[in-house]
Amino acid sequence: MPVQVAPPIANAIAAELNPNIPGLLPPEPMGNQFENEDALRSDLHGLAIRIPGTESEVRLYGFAKVSSYYDLSGRNQTDAPPPQFIPLNNSAADQQGGELAVTARFSRIGVDTRSLTNWGTLETRIEGDFAGGAPTSTNAVFRLRQAWAELGTESFRVLAGQANSVWNEGIYETIVDATNLNQSFTRQAQVRATGRLAPGLTGMVSLEAPETQFTSVAGVFNPGTNFTGGASPAFNTAPDMVGRLTYGNDGLVADVRGLVRRLSVRTAGTAASPPNVSMNATGWGVAGHVRMPMRWIWEGFGADEVIGMAYYGEGIGRYFAGNTTGQDALSNIGLPGVVGGSLDPLPTYGVAVSYRRFWAPQLRSNVAYAYSRQDYPSYALNFVPGSPSALGLNRDMQQFFANLIWSPFGQIRNGVFGSGFMDVGLEYILTRRDLFGGSAAAGPVGAGLGITNRIVGVVVGRF
Known part of the structure; x- marks a missing residue:
């Protein structure tokens, strides 16, 4: 036969x-x-x-990536520099000057599977990269990025595992491997539900792993911090709750998202006791962004697009890892004359705008500007000048990007761009942070700022 x-x-x-x-x-x-x-x-x-x-299929994906950077100002020995920690003017790093570095540690690999079931499609993902070690080491350490399973249909599905937070938004295209100003790339364990509410409209809700972070005169704390050889006073008591609505239509994307958190401090059993203090506070935040195709204004713009984003929140520090890591809240515990203490969620807000220009289907540029501001309680003026607690308090931060990216296999179809197998890019980054009064390593109240200029080059090969 x-x-x-x-x-x-x-x-x-x-x-x-x-x-x-x-x-x-x-x-x-x-x-x-x-x-x-x-x-x-x-x-x-x-x-x-x-x-x-x-009824199953499997996919292998990832990329090999080599990145190089050169700092034109202060020495900043990381390929993923958080804006909140750039070297201060006249600091030791600033006096040393810039430095060249090359790394491939952000190369990535992942495996997807899909299987048909009576309840819809079951999709799984395991993904990691080699960025778990020190930025200055050539001995790259593998780290887990994502590990999740999602079951359902286009109308409704449920995800469980470690995945990108529902709060996440990269906003604009850059080639540096940092979490830039006003960008969020949080990945954590969660349970998430996604549903199609109407044509073009998607809703998402999730319960996500919590992590209370706060700053006091004694330092920066999260639940895993070793505080003078003992446990940390930062405490988790409830999951973070995150929600999002996204609308898409012919290249236009608009969304609004929000989150609510519970922040807790327990000093019992730690070096911060006595006295035993138990404090709770509520963190919350809202954000929205719009991505608009310029061809809606004039077809001659081609695939160009303009992007805008704004946010406001109190106690959302860790969701903007480039801005306010360790600053979900501030506490006056440990300051002279303070009995009991307080836990104060940090008010923070910011905006970002970007323009993406296609010179040709294979050649494009991105120009972006971001601004953020933090409003600190007055008692933070009493943090010891020059201490890590004081030097991390940035009143204002600004960042500017400009890049040129060549994708030799890139294509534009129906106004949608796909970069294909390869990217070669060059980028300039300007970052500035202005410290909260009294936080400078030396000088009068209100002194202290840092300005850096960096050039980044990248080659990416995908599979």
């Missing part, structure tokens, strides 16, 4: 990567294969195949 033979795996992969090649059909929707049809063709992008004899 003649035997039905599926096309070779190589053809299936080629069909996915090049769906318009004459003679090769585009991938069929998952679940449409019959016994005598293309059992190996996957609807996942990239290096993916359907497992013969099953």
Whole structure:
């Protein structure tokens, strides 16, 4: 009897990567294969195949990335510099001057699977990179980025595991590996529900892993901090609750998101006791952004787009890791004359704007500006000048980006850009932070600022 033979795996992969090649059909929707049809063709992008004899498919993805940077001002020995910690003017790092570095530690690898079930599609992801070690070391250490499973349909699905926070928003395209000013790239354990509420409108809610962070005269604390050899007074008592609404239509994307948190401090059993103090505070935040295709104004703009974002919150410090890590709240515990103490969520707000210009389908630039401000309680003036607690208090921060990125395999289809297998980019970054009064290492109240200039070069090869 003649035997039905599926096309070779190589053809299936080629069909996915090049769906318009004459003679090769585009991938069929998952679940449409019959016994005598293309059992190996996957609807996942990239290096993916359907497992013969099953209703499952698997994909391998990732990239190899080499990054180089040179600081034109103070020495800042990290390839992922948080704006809140750039060197201060006239500091030792500033006096040393700039330095060149090259690294490949942000190269990434991941595995996706999809399986059809009676309850919809079950998708899983395991992803990591090699950025777990010190930025100055060539001995890259593998770290887990994402590990989750999601079950459901386009109408409703539920995710459990470590994934990008529902709060996350990268906003604009940069090539540096840092969490930049007003960007959020938090990844943490969560349970999330996603539903399609109307055509183009998606809603998401999640319960996410908490992490109370606060700053006092004694330092910066989270629940895992070793405080003089003992436990930390920062405490977790309830998950963070996050929600988001996103609307998309013909390239336009608009969203609004919010979160509510519980911040807690327990000094019993720590070096901060006596007295035993138990304090709780509520953190909350709202944010929104709009991504608008410029072709809506004039077709001659092509795939260009303009982006705007704004946020306000109290006690949301760790969700802006480049701005306010360790500053969900401030506390006056340990200051002279303070009995009991207080836990004060930090008010913070900011804006960001960006323009993305396509000079050609394979060549583009991004220009962006971001501003943030933090309003500290007056008792923070009594933090010891020059101490880590004081030097981390930035009243205002600003950042400017400009880059040029070449994607030799990039394509624009129906106004949507895909970068393809490779990026080569060059970027200039200007960052400034102005310290809260009395926080400078030396000088009068209100003194202290840092300004850095950095040039970054990147080559990325994807698979």
